[in-house]
Structures are given as C-alpha cells and as structure tokens.
Amino acid sequence: MVRFLGGLVGLFFAGMLLLSFIWGAVAYVAAPPAATVESEFHKHPMQVAWSFNGPFGKYDKAQLQRGFQVYTEVCSACHSLHQVAFRSLADLGYNEAEIKAIAKARQVPSVDPNTGEATTREGTPADKFPLVYPNDVAARAANNNAIPPDLSLMAKARHDGANYIHSLLVGYQEQPAELLRKFPDAKTGEGLHYNPYFANLNLAMAPPLTAEGQVTYGEGQPKPTVDQMAQDVSAFLMWAAEPKLEARKSTGIGVLIFLLFGTVLAYMAYQNIWAGKEH
Amino acid sequence: MSFPWAEHYTPKHPVMKWVDERLPLPRLVYNAVGGGYPVPRNLNYFWNFGVLAGVALTIQLVTGIILAMHYAANAGIAFDSVEHIMRNVNSGWLLRYAHANGASFFFIVVYLHIFRGLFFGSYKAPREMVWLLGIVIFLLMMATAFMGYVLPWGQMSFWGAQVITGLFAAIPVVGEPIQTWLLGGFAPGNASLNRFFSLHYLLPFVILGVVILHIWALHIPGSSNPTGVEVKGPQDTVPFHPYYTAKDGFGLGIFLILFALVLFFAPNSMGHPDNYIAANPMSTPAHIVPEWYFWPFYAILRAFTMDLTIPFTGIVLIPAKLLGVLAMFASILLLFFLSWIDTSPVRSGKYRPLFKKFFVLLVIDVLILGYCGGAPAEEPYVMISQLAAAYYFAHFLIILPIISSIERPDPLPGSITEAVLAKSKNKTDDAAGAVPAAAAAE
Numbered sequence: 001m002v003r004f005l006g007g008l009v010g011l012f013f014a015g016m017l018l019l020s021f022i023w024g025a026v027a028y029v030a031a032p033p034a035a036t037v038e039s040e041f042h043k044h045p046m047q048v049a050w051s052f053n054g055p056f057g058k059y060d061k062a063q064l065q066r067g068f069q070v071y072t073e074v075c076s077a078c079h080s081l082h083q084v085a086f087r088s089l090a091d092l093g094y095n096e097a098e099i100k101a102i103a104k105a106r107q108v109p110s111v112d113p114n115t116g117e118a119t120t121r122e123g124t125p126a127d128k129f130p131l132v133y134p135n136d137v138a139a140r141a142a143n144n145n146a147i148p149p150d151l152s153l154m155a156k157a158r159h160d161g162a163n164y165i166h167s168l169l170v171g172y173q174e175q176p177a178e179l180l181r182k183f184p185d186a187k188t189g190e191g192l193h194y195n196p197y198f199a200n201l202n203l204a205m206a207p208p209l210t211a212e213g214q215v216t217y218g219e220g221q222p223k224p225t226v227d228q229m230a231q232d233v234s235a236f237l238m239w240a241a242e243p244k245l246e247a248r249k250s251t252g253i254g255v256l257i258f259l260l261f262g263t264v265l266a267y268m269a270y271q272n273i274w275a276g277k278e279h
Numbered sequence: 280m281s282f283p284w285a286e287h288y289t290p291k292h293p294v295m296k297w298v299d300e301r302l303p304l305p306r307l308v309y310n311a312v313g314g315g316y317p318v319p320r321n322l323n324y325f326w327n328f329g330v331l332a333g334v335a336l337t338i339q340l341v342t343g344i345i346l347a348m349h350y351a352a353n354a355g356i357a358f359d360s361v362e363h364i365m366r367n368v369n370s371g372w373l374l375r376y377a378h379a380n381g382a383s384f385f386f387i388v389v390y391l392h393i394f395r396g397l398f399f400g401s402y403k404a405p406r407e408m409v410w411l412l413g414i415v416i417f418l419l420m421m422a423t424a425f426m427g428y429v430l431p432w433g434q435m436s437f438w439g440a441q442v443i444t445g446l447f448a449a450i451p452v453v454g455e456p457i458q459t460w461l462l463g464g465f466a467p468g469n470a471s472l473n474r475f476f477s478l479h480y481l482l483p484f485v486i487l488g489v490v491i492l493h494i495w496a497l498h499i500p501g502s503s504n505p506t507g508v509e510v511k512g513p514q515d516t517v518p519f520h521p522y523y524t525a526k527d528g529f530g531l532g533i534f535l536i537l538f539a540l541v542l543f544f545a546p547n548s549m550g551h552p553d554n555y556i557a558a559n560p561m562s563t564p565a566h567i568v569p570e571w572y573f574w575p576f577y578a579i580l581r582a583f584t585m586d587l588t589i590p591f592t593g594i595v596l597i598p599a600k601l602l603g604v605l606a607m608f609a610s611i612l613l614l615f616f617l618s619w620i621d622t623s624p625v626r627s628g629k630y631r632p633l634f635k636k637f638f639v640l641l642v643i644d645v646l647i648l649g650y651c652g653g654a655p656a657e658e659p660y661v662m663i664s665q666l667a668a669a670y671y672f673a674h675f676l677i678i679l680p681i682i683s684s685i686e687r688p689d690p691l692p693g694s695i696t697e698a699v700l701a702k703s704k705n706k707t708d709d710a711a712g713a714v715p716a717a718a719a720a721e
Contacts, residue, residue: 002619003680009613010676013606014669020585020599021665028658055544083362149556153362156547157555199565241555244365244372251373252543259539263532270525277517278703279320 037186041179043171043196045163048231052162052238055253058246059239061093066217067236068092070229073215074208075151078143081129083152084240091243099125106130144191146204155234155241162238164197169230171197172207282317282501284513285310311494317516318523319504321699325399326502326523327530328392334531335385336490340483342378343427350430352476354469357432358557376546382424383549384538386572389417397617398638400507400626405500407618412493414614416486421573421611423482426475428570429467433554438567440467440475446580449601466560506698507626508691515695566655574652575645578664579671580607581656606668613675620675623683630689633682637674644670 051060068089071081086103094102103123108130110121123130132148133139139147155161175194180187188194192202209226217224239245288309290296299305309315349368351360364371393413396402402410425443429436440462448458463470501510510516517523541548549571553564569577583603586595597605613620628635644667651664692698 002616003622006613006616006620006676007680009609010672013609013672014677016585016587016602017582017665017669017672020583021662021669023585024658024662024665028662033658083359083366085366088366153555157552159552161552248372248376248543248546252539255539255543256536259532259536263529263536266525266528266532270529273521273525277320277522278699279322279517 037179037183038200040182041176041196041201042199043167045160045167045197048163048166048234050162050235050238052235052245055249057249059091060235062221063232063235064092064239065094066215066221066224066229067232067234067239069217070209070215070233071151071236074229075233076129076132078132078148078205079151080131080133080148081152081240082131082150083128084243085126085128086123087125088243091239096125103127144204148205151237151240153241155238157241161241162234165237166230166234167197168195168203169207169209169233170227171195282510282513282516284516285317286314286518288313288315311498312524313520314518316498316501316519317510317513318502318519319510319515319695320517320522321504321506321695322502322523322526323505324530325391325395325505327527327534328388328395330527331388331530331534332385332392333490334534335381335388336483336486338381339378339385340487342374342381343480343483346374346378347480350476352430352473354432354472354558357430357472361431373542376542380538380542380546380549382427383570383572384534384541385420386424388534389420390572393417394642397641398628399503399505400621400623400628401503402618403621403626404618406497406503408496408499409493410618411615412489412496414611416489416493418611419482419486419489423479423486424570424572426479426482428554429472429475430479431554432472432558434556434558434562434564435551435554435567437467437558437560438564439569440471442567443569444471446604446607449598449604451601467558503626504695505627505629506692506695507630508693508695508698511694512696568653571649571653574650575648576607576610576652578648578652578660579610579668580604581652581661582606582664582668584661584665606672610668610671613672617675617679621679621683623686623688625688625691630691631682631686632689633686634679637678637682640670641674644674 051057051063071079086099086106089099089102090096103125106123106127106129107120108123108127110119111117112119133142136147155165158164172193172195175188186201188202192204193206194201195203209229212223212225214226215224215229222228242248288299288306290299290305295305306315346364349360349364349371351357361375364375366372368374396410396413425439429440444458444461444467447461448454450457459465461471462468463474501516504510551568551570568574580603583599583606586599587597587602588595623631623634625631628638647667648664648671651660651667654660692701
C-alpha cells in the first residue's frame with residue numbers, strides 16, 4: 001500500500017516537473033532570454049596581491065595608515081565607519097597620544113551636562129567613529145537621493161571585498177560606445193556614473209579619487225597615484241571589517257600544528273589497537 | 280546490551296562501585312559507548328560520521344551557549360551586537376566563526392551519515408526506528424539552522440525569514456494568517472527575532488534528546504555493517520572501546536583539521552556577503568538564497584513553475600507555488616517511508632548491482648539540485664532542476680520499489696568474519712601473485 005501510494009505521489013510530482021520542464025523548454029527555445037546589459041558588461045574585480053592574502057598574510061601597517069589617511073581626507077566626507085572604535089586604531093601602529101588626537105579631532109554626540117540638551121563633544125579613544133548624517137533622510141537629501149553606506153563591513157559585505165573596493169574606485173570610465181550601440185536604453189542616467197565593477201553598472205557616487213597627489217603621503221611612502229590610494233583605502237577597509245584577521249590566522253596555524261600532531265598520534269593508536277585484528 | 284557475549288561492567292574503583300550500585304550511570308555509559316557494546320569488526324570509515332555528528336552538535340551547543348551570553352535578540356541592536364562579539368568580546372570572532380561554520384560542518388557530516396545509511400540499507404529491518412528518529416533529527420536541525428541564520432539580522436536573515444515563512448502563505452485560505460502568526464506580525468520584526476532566538480536555543484536540546492533515543496534504538500539490534508549481514512557470533516564483533524573509540528579518534532582528528540582550515544583561513548566562504556549588511560525592509564537583495572545545506576530543497580521548491588489546472592478550463596486546482604512547497608516537504612517526508620518502499624531483503628548496496636548504479640545517479644542528482652538551488656532562478660538552472668527534481672522523486676518512489684522487485688543480488692558472504700577473512704586473503708594473494716605475473720610477462 002505504501003509503495004502503491006508512494007508510486008502515485010512520485011508519478012504526480014515527476015509528471016508535473018516534466019510538464020513544467022517541457023513548458024519551460026518550449027518557452028526557452030521560442031524566446032531565448034535576451035542578454036542584459038549587466039550580463040555583458042559587468043566585470044569581476046581585478047585581483048590585487050594583498051599583504052593579507054594567504055594563510056600567513058598580515059596587514060601592512062604603513063599601508064593601513066595611508067588607507068586611513070585616504071578614508072579621513074576623502075571617504076569620510078560622506079561615509080561613516082560606525083562599528084570601529086578609535087581605540088582599535090592601535091592595530092594600525094598609532095600610539096596612545098596619536099589615537100587621542102585622532103579622536104579629539106572628531107565631534108561625537110553627547111548631552112550637555114547642565115541643560116540636558118543634545119550636543120556634541122570631542123571624541124575619546126573609547127568612542128566609535130560618529131555617523132556622518134543624523135539619519136537616512138538627511139543622507140539622501142545631501143547626496144542626490146542616494147544613501148552613502150557605512151563602510152565598517154564593506155569589505156565583507158561584497159563578494160571578493162577588498163578587490164571589489166579597489167576595482168570600483170579605479171573602475172570609473174566613459175560608457176563604452178559598444179554598450180550604447182547594443183543597448184541604447186542603458187545610457188547612464190543624470191547624476192549617475194558608469195562603472196563596470198558595480199552590479200548594475202551605474203552608481204551614484206562620483207569618482208572619489210581623481211588625481212595623483214589628491215592625498216599627500218608622508219616621507220618614504222609610495223607615490224599617491226590613484227591606484228595606490230585605492231589599494232591603500234581598500235586594505236584599510238579590509239582591516240576595518242576584519243580587525244582580528246592576524247589573530248585568526250596565527251591561531252589557526254597553531255591549532256593546525258596541534259591537530260596534525262594529535263591526528264598522527266590517534267592514527268598510530270588506531271593501528272596499534274587493531275594490530276592483528278583482521279577487519 | 281545487544282548480544283549475550285557483551286562484556287559486563289565491573290567497577291574497579293570503590294567510588295565507582297558505590298556510584299554504580301546506587302545509580303548505574305557508569306554502567307549505562309560502558310554499555311553505550313564503552314567495552315560493553317559489541318560492534319561488527321568490519322565497519323569502514325563511513326561509520327565515523329555518527330560520532331562526528333555528535334561532536335558537531337556538542338561544538339554548536341558550547342559555542343552557542345557562550346554566544347547567547349553576548350548576543351542581544353532585539354531587532355534594533357541584534358546586528359550591532361554580533362559585530363560587538365566579533366570585535367570586542369575576547370575570542371568572540373572565534374566563537375562566532377566556529378558556530379557559523381560549525382553549522383555547515385554539522386550538515387556535512389549528517390549528509391554523509393544519511394547517504395551512508397541510504398547505501399548500506401541502514402533503514403531496513405530491524406533498524407527502522409533508528410532511521411525514523413534520524414529523519415526527525417534532520418528536520419529539527421533544519422529548523423534550528425534556519426532560525427539561527429535569522430539571528431544576526433542581516434539582509435539574508437531578514438529576507439530568508441520572509442521567504443521561508445512565506446512558504447506557509449501558499450496554503451489555501453489559512454496560509455496568510457499562518458504566516459502572520461508565525462512571524463508575530465505582517466513582516467519579520469522584533470517579535471519574529473525574539474521567538475526565533477527562543478526556539479533556536481530550545482531546539483538543540485530537543486535534538487540532543489532525540490539523539491539519545493536514536494542511540495538507544497541503535498543499541499537494540501546493534502550497529503549495521505558494510506556487508507549488511509547480521510552478526511552471528513562473538514567472532515564477528517569487537518568491543519566499541521577501545522576498537523572504535525580509537526578509529527573514531529582518528530576520524531575526529533581529520534574532521535577537526537578540515538574544520539580548522541575553513542574556520543581559521545576561509546571563515547566567510549560558506550556564508551553570503553549580504554548578511555554583513557544590516558536588515559533593511561525597504562531593500563530586497565538581488566538573489567535571496569538560503570545557506571548551502573538547503574540548496575537541494577530550495578531547488579525543488581523553485582522547480583515547480585506550472586499550476587495544476589483542469590485542462591481547457593483554466594481552473595487552477597493547485598497553484599505552482601503550493602506544488603513547490605508540497606514537493607519540498609514531500610522530498611524529506613518520503614524518507615520516513617523508505618524502510619517500506621525498498622523491500623529488497625539485501626541491506627548493503629555492495630551486493631545490489633542495479634541499486635548501486637541508481638544510487639550513484641542519486642548522489643549526482645542531489646549535487647546537481649544543490650548547485651541549481653544556489654544559482655539564481657534563471658534558465659537554464661530552472662530547467663535543470665526540474666529534471667533533477669523529477670529524478671529525485673522517481674528514484675525513491677518509482678525506481679527503488681521496482682529495483683527491489685526485479686534485482687538479482689550478488690551472493691552474500693556467510694558471515695562478517697567470512698567476508699573479513701576473504702578480503703585479507705585476497706590482499707595476500709595479490710601480493711603473492713604480483714611476482715609470478717611479472718615473471719610471466721617476460
């Protein structure tokens with residue numbers, strides 16, 4: 001009885017699926033899905049040889065500091081970093097006094113101790129980076145109806161994050177003539193900017209890094225080309241998203257050595273106990 | 280417990296003797312996973328995965344309980360509280376990555392455990408109850424994993440909750456009220472998050488309870504084995520401890536090495552980047568996909584694209600969405616009936632030439648379904664998943680009953696010991712035969 005009823009259920013589902021398949025196949029042959037502008041012109045991020053790649057990878061502190069400088073001087077005009085506390089900038093090699101100065105240069109929300117009115121005060125190392133806009137409405141109003149996303153987790157919130165950010169920053173270009181020939185309706189709209197690394201190819205953010213030397217790097221640092229600045233800020237944002245990367249990898253190496261040793265012992269114990277026992 | 284020649288517990292230490300006389304817990308453990316449980320001597324590495332699933336459950340319980348000490352189940356701050364764990368809690372990143380990837384590894388070992396059972400006929404008499412309880416555990420795991428994925432309150436959490444509870448909205452008439460009741464509102468919100476957290480904390484302990492029943496039921500007939508021939512005498516078995524504790528110890532080492540590789544060097548490889556974006560009810564992600572362990576079932580759900588209608592009238596009997604939901608649940612529930620669908624008296628797929636071929640097809644089929652489930656709902660993935668889903672149902676509900684009637688199984692070994700000795704004899708023959716064969720070639 002179970003087999004009979006089961007067989008009927010099986011025939012029903014398999015039959016409906018095959019009908020759906022035939023229906024779909026007919027539709028597919030009759031009108032194959034047209035290529036979309038995204039499927040033809042979207043590009044995957046370029047691969048950068050980051051210092052933090054690979055099992056032994058570490059952040060390059062000088063690069064993180066340069067990236068922090070780019071963030072501060074360029075990105076932070078619109079983008080917040082509200083998961084990151086000033087104190088964690090110690091990871092970048094800043095000392096206590098420097099961190100205090102960095103925090104002090106920023107105003108964070110506070111309450112007036114005398115009146116109870118909302119006000120702001122200078123930041124301390126325990127504070128997090130403040131929001132740039134008080135709310136989404138203000139963010140939209142100031143940015144042509146687009147909200148600049150918080151960057152704390154950006155390097156993990158996109159596929160291939162660090163590479164993606166770098167490619168996006170250097171990827172702005174004129175819309176290819178071929179694109180407009182093939183998809184005349186896909187012209188980049190008013191207030192948008194063509195970028196083949198962005199999911200729908202047109203993004204509201206204007207190219208933030210436009211000229212060599214836009215940020216002045218200190219003595220002994222590489223030349224601040226657009227590509228260099230983009231790489232530095234991408235590395236910084238990778239750190240902002242995954243500050244424990246170095247601890248994670250070095251713990252991992254230790255754990256693996258321990259486990260390999262333990263597993264070899266376990267294998268020898270297994271062989272020893274089963275010795276002479278056919279199985 | 281199971282065989283008359285099982286070794287008996289004799290407490291060595293006076294304290295253990297005192298405890299055992301008042302509460303025979305040491306005896307219970309000894310008979311369950313100690314020297315008192317005789318196990319077939321010929322188990323291969325596929326028999327490691329039960330113990331590994333137990334270890335994976337333990338990892339989830341321990342890491343989960345600690346994470347719950349730092350996590351805040353409130354829609355306003357849940358996302359930030361997870362980031363707080365990742366950044367400020369001592370070793371919080373380790374706990375959270377271990378918990379998130381631990382869920383994936385739990386499913387990996389459980390899937391291998393299930394496919395072991397499917398190939399070696401572990402669902403057949405007298406072990407039906409073990410199999411049934413196993414499916415119950417699997418269903419509980421799926422519910423727990425789904426609710427756990429909602430807790431970080433990222434974009435995939437939010438929209439996953441919307442889609443999965445939306446499945447119930449496909450039920451005619453009462454569907455939408457049911458979805459509202461499940462969510463505690465018209466859309467996922469604070470009420471949903473709190474109940475999911477509550478249940479996500481409760482269900483693992485329910486799983487633990489069913490695991491105990493699963494192991495209890497296993498100990499009545501004793502473990503199955505790769506030949507599928509039942510144990511005939513003491514020569515067929517070895518005590519669980521030290522023989523299988525040693526073998527499982529080695530298996531556990533391999534499991535932990537693979538787990539550590541992902542956990543420490545690619546902890547986000549099995550997650551979706553969109554879940555690092557805080558939940559936003561106003562913005563739908565381009566592709567809503569569940570975690571990889573649900574992909575085969577997600578593919579079945581989406582494979583139904585045609586309403587069931589009365590031909591030429593246009594009257595819809597069952598809409599496509601409801602068909603998909605029914606099929607998805609059916610694809611798991613049918614496993615409950617497997618013991619009665621496959622009536623072949625031979626347990627092990629090793630001695631079933633026809634079954635073996637279709638089993639390989641099934642494995643490939645489920646992998647294809649998994650791939651399609653993770654892909655966007657576009658052609659050709661929908662068409663491929665339609666064929667693959669059709670095979671899935673045909674395999675269990677049509678092909679298996681037919682095979683079990685028409686197949687002529689290969690001869691079975693007389694006993695486990697006979698099979699073991701024949702295998703080792705072959706090995707020595709091969710070693711001895713190699714030289715004359717080489718000589719003959721000259």
